Amino acid sequence: MTKLLQWLFGVSLLGALWALVTFDLLDLSLPQTYREVAWPMPFYLLISFGCYSLATVGYRVATFNDCEEAAKELQEQIKEAKEDLRRKDTAEFSSCAGRRSLVECSATFEEICSLF
Amino acid sequence: MASRKTSRPNRDSGDKYSVLLPTYNERENLPLIVWLLVKYFGESGFNYEIIVIDDGSPDGTLEVAEQLQKVYGEDKILLRPRAKKLGLGTAYIHGMKHASGNFIIIMDADLSHHPKFIPEFIQKQKEGDYDLVSGTRYRGNGGVYGWDLRRKLIRSLLAEVLYFFIFFLLFFFSPPLPPLVHSRGANFLAQVLLRPGASDLTGSFRLYKKKVLESLVEQCVSKGYVFQMEMIVRARQLNYTIGEVPISFVDRVYGESKLGGNEIVSYAKGLLMLFATT
Numbered sequence: 001m002t003k004l005l006q007w008l009f010g011v012s013l014l015g016a017l018w019a020l021v022t023f024d025l026l027d028l029s030l031p032q033t034y035r036e037v038a039w040p041m042p043f044y045l046l047i048s049f050g051c052y053s054l055a056t057v058g059y060r061v062a063t064f065n066d067c068e069e070a071a072k073e074l075q076e077q078i079k080e081a082k083e084d085l086r087r088k089d090t091a092e093f094s095s096c097a098g099r100r101s102l103v104e105c106s107a108t109f110e111e112i113c114s115l116f
Numbered sequence: 117m118a119s120r121k122t123s124r125p126n127r128d129s130g131d132k133y134s135v136l137l138p139t140y141n142e143r144e145n146l147p148l149i150v151w152l153l154v155k156y157f158g159e160s161g162f163n164y165e166i167i168v169i170d171d172g173s174p175d176g177t178l179e180v181a182e183q184l185q186k187v188y189g190e191d192k193i194l195l196r197p198r199a200k201k202l203g204l205g206t207a208y209i210h211g212m213k214h215a216s217g218n219f220i221i222i223m224d225a226d227l228s229h230h231p232k233f234i235p236e237f238i239q240k241q242k243e244g245d246y247d248l249v250s251g252t253r254y255r256g257n258g259g260v261y262g263w264d265l266r267r268k269l270i271r272s273l274l275a276e277v278l279y280f281f282i283f284f285l286l287f288f289f290s291p292p293l294p295p296l297v298h299s300r301g302a303n304f305l306a307q308v309l310l311r312p313g314a315s316d317l318t319g320s321f322r323l324y325k326k327k328v329l330e331s332l333v334e335q336c337v338s339k340g341y342v343f344q345m346e347m348i349v350r351a352r353q354l355n356y357t358i359g360e361v362p363i364s365f366v367d368r369v370y371g372e373s374k375l376g377g378n379e380i381v382s383y384a385k386g387l388l389m390l391f392a393t394t
Contacts, residue, residue, distance in 0.1 A: 082148070
């Protein structure tokens with residue numbers, strides 16, 4: 001069963017139940033108060049779901065993890081990586097265009113671009 | 117490098133992990149991500165290879181990749197370039213063709229996904245023999261760096277509950293909404309409507325069993341933004357097991373992945389398509 005059918009099934013089940021009580025379809029001669037409570041129920045449900053959502057949203061946004069440390073750690077590792085790559089680079093081959101190291105390639109590229 | 121191959125605790129398991137790195141103009145980031153991958157795989161001792169799928173980057177990413185290949189060896193860095201920018205799904209298919217690992221790890225090459233989580237992914241996978249392990253920004257210690265309040269509100273999972281509420285209110289009041297709220301809200305709408313059993317639908321830091329990824333990619337028709345979501349929704353539909361690992365997502369390039377009007381429309385189409393077919 002696709003999600004669409006599941007939803008249609010669920011909604012129509014609830015809808016039928018609601019209609020049953022509100023319009024007294026089976027002639028169960030329910031007390032008038034039942035019908036008065038049932039009639040605006042979908043609207044109440046909607047509003048309470050909305051309030052629940054807003055509260056949860058507020059909470060989750062306020063407590064959303066900012067990961068400052070992850071960013072710092074990454075910055076440090078980038079520095080470390082650049083140094084290490086520079087070392088490896090010069091050790092193993094004379095690199096990019098025969099004179100630049102791996103991490104400086106981008107600079108070379110920008111220089112070339114700026115010529116045009 | 118290759119000199120420390122002996123007596124690693126995780127070498128003997130017979131498992132091999134192929135990291136697929138689709139790149140486009142990642143000249144500066146590629147050496148760094150590769151360095152980090154080598155570091156963390158080296159420390160944990162798992163058998164691995166890195167497959168760079170460059171889509172004809174004009175900035176010369178491929179040249180950089182070739183140099184990295186010289187540094188780290190052709191058995192560790194594999195190059196599978198393509199002539200021009202094609203879809204993500206085809207990039208995975210293309211990369212997988214030559215992957216020798218029985219597990220595939222996909223991640224972004226822009227350093228927003230940190231390789232330090234890969235050993236955790238692998239551990240998680242082994243724990244429950246999961247078919248796929250997805251990184252999540254919305255659970256446990258997961259999170260995002262570089263988003264302001266507005267962005268957090270829009271991007272965080274439950275902000276999209278707000279959208280769901282607004283979605284209903286639209287029928288009563290029809291207030292005007294910024295498009296980004298719509299687009300990100302649609303993401304949560306997906307959570308509510310599809311119930312995929314994963315908290316981060318659009319994340320792209322994941323580990324798959326190779327044959328699982330193969331069968332998923334075959335069935336997924338979406339492009340761009342919806343693709344990751346379709347992968348995980350279809351995975352659930354096919355009764356694959358999903359594990360989740362909290363990840364920190366460091367958004368260094370602020371303002372990345374802005375969604376235009378066209379993307380929102382295609383997103384909505386993708387969502388409805390998944391809603392009706394899964």
